Amino acid sequence: MEPPTPHKRTGRPRSAEADRAILGATREALVELGWGKLTLSDVAARAGVAKTTLYRRWNGKNELVVDAIAALFEEQLDLPDLGSLHADIRGVVLRFAELLNRPAIRTGLMAVVAEATHDDALRLRIREAIVDRQKHLVLLGRHRAQQRGELPPDPPAPCDPALATRDADLIFDVIAGTVVHRVMISAAPVDDEWADRLALLLILGLTGVRS
Amino acid sequence: MEPPTPHKRTGRPRSAEADRAILGATREALVELGWGKLTLSDVAARAGVAKTTLYRRWNGKNELVVDAIAALFEEQLDLPDLGSLHADIRGVVLRFAELLNRPAIRTGLMAVVAEATHDDALRLRIREAIVDRQKHLVLLGRHRAQQRGELPPDPPAPCDPALATRDADLIFDVIAGTVVHRVMISAAPVDDEWADRLALLLILGLTGVRS
Amino acid sequence: MEPPTPHKRTGRPRSAEADRAILGATREALVELGWGKLTLSDVAARAGVAKTTLYRRWNGKNELVVDAIAALFEEQLDLPDLGSLHADIRGVVLRFAELLNRPAIRTGLMAVVAEATHDDALRLRIREAIVDRQKHLVLLGRHRAQQRGELPPDPPAPCDPALATRDADLIFDVIAGTVVHRVMISAAPVDDEWADRLALLLILGLTGVRS
């Protein structure tokens, strides 16, 4: 994202240690205090770093927190083939819910999303750094299901290529949105039973015919 | 809503006018400034009210904004009978998306949800004041569909009554969560076409049989 | 001072009980909190009275406190004849110091004096209600001393009558001022020994010749 530091070679180099400590301290503080109470002075103190060091690297709370949260999503969500479309959906639902239940992610993610409602650049950054990375899971799952014969193959060629991802987008919104709503708003557990029901609803929705 | 009112009938009563003015000013300020820049002093000034009056009624920004937004949802609850389950779902999806696209609601709602990730009392307040009030729409829609014969009647009696609302909860999470995700995260439009596809997926998911 | 209530005879009469309770509560609060922390709401609460009742009778903190303090000085200081000028001075010094060591008087008196530095009407009121009432003690003491032969008789007549009290004023300033300074500023005890020394200094100052 950043041209790798267009940085003069003169003077004392920036401490790489500091970056790590700051991002870690930010996540820690975010979990304990939440976005609203999070203080850059406090982050600096936790990181054993001066406030100036912090402002030298980031322009403010927003940028710092987005970077701190993005790092949590670095680990790719690669789900194993569980043998059936139902099991694959169930798996991704449970995996995602588990992520959302980690306090750092829960708080940090919602905070930046909230901030993004009036900051388009931030929203773009979130989608690129966090959301879009998960979307391939939907495509992977569909591909596997088509190979297994659980879903019909894609329609031939003529279609709009944008239309090809149209369904994937809807499904992604449904899965991600539903899980987020369940966890964040309804504050209800995402257990095996619930994941089963959601998976069933989705598969029927995609493949069913009117009874 | 507050039936006990353990409030003596003594002293000068609180001005109902003030409540209206404050909530209105809050929404207005929320649109113009966004959550982060919203100031209780500013709200008070807009409402022509003293800051103290504001603190006498709410405990802070969070609660005030929740109530201000809740009032917006309250106005817009009822959906007319559109003649079919598909049309009803489509209608509620479009209606909900339209609400979420109002800047005041978009910003304010996400901000309080974000705060609620580490404040259970606030989450409860949000659910009571906003979310749960929408849930009856799901029940209403199901009832209508059953009357029309589009959905089977509820299973007899013996079932767990909690189980009776279990499905409604799932459907609510799916509709609300998907629309929110579409609008807030994917930042894609909720138009007639998309609403059609979501409604179709839901109806098939609820009534379909494996093809 | 007040034309005895130019008050219509209609309506419910004011509670005399309330007046007493308020003045008492004021003194009590003054001792505990001091002028700066004393609040009219608090006084009202202590007196078991509504704030409005209080404002109906006084125009503000100043007037209330002055009245409350003035009441403390109602009791005339009448010192017995102790047999010698030295003993009389000693007696008045000790008596005055004892008054100043009562917390209510110490705090209240200084508070109104401080307020009076920029309120001439208040200063006048203080002098009339409090200070001038003590001044007769000086005249009394001088008269007794002259009778005993400890002091020469007043010069005949011709002198300016204002000049007659001139010395008394100085002596009063010396006694009162010195004791106040000792107690309030130096925060040192006024004991028999100190009172002796002050009395000696005064008597020498008034009667001595250069050694």
Added chain:
Amino acid sequence: MEPPTPHKRTGRPRSAEADRAILGATREALVELGWGKLTLSDVAARAGVAKTTLYRRWNGKNELVVDAIAALFEEQLDLPDLGSLHADIRGVVLRFAELLNRPAIRTGLMAVVAEATHDDALRLRIREAIVDRQKHLVLLGRHRAQQRGELPPDPPAPCDPALATRDADLIFDVIAGTVVHRVMISAAPVDDEWADRLALLLILGLTGVRS
């Protein structure tokens, strides 16, 4: 005055300029508004300084005003040798009265003294910052008078050293207390004639023998 200074030498040092500006603004505001209307916000604005800077250095109105007034006394301590004990006393009395007639000092000093009646720390601060600094004038005057032969030399050695200052304390209480009482309470002028009479009384009191 603050010899230990347990203050690290690190960080940006406090602006000495600010101190001067604040104390000056305090005195200015004190004259214009009086103690009661004096606002720390206002002082900060006059000094061109942030409110926080002010609170970083003082704990409140009281301490600030004490220091502001103390600075006024500091400027004006030294009294020239006027050639005789009588003239020296007269000089110090007139000088002190002149100070007390400046509105800033008159109002501010009495206000903090009043507060000090229920705040021992404040009383101590007043004594250290203001009162004790004047006391050396008494010692200086006595020393000069002894050199001139107007007063007998100090008694040899054996006496209690505390006793050495005992007389000085009494004299100081008499001079300061009497002048304060004359100015503040009696509200009468301190002119040459009055100062003469007070000086005479004191000298006789110290040196006279019974006539």
Added chain:
DNA sequence: CCATAAGCGAGACGGTACGTCACGTCTTGTA
């Protein structure tokens, strides 16, 4: 004997200042 008129308790109201907090910038000295 009840109507008029004030007093009274409670407490909400518009203000003003408070003292605190975090922000993001700056100025030191040291590495």
Added chain:
DNA sequence: TACAAGACGTGACGTACCGTCTCGCTTATGG
């Protein structure tokens, strides 16, 4: 040049009292 420390100007915070204003009730007289 980076860095730790910490003072700085700014501006919102939430609180506390001010003095005023409704309320509904009580207590006196006077028509």
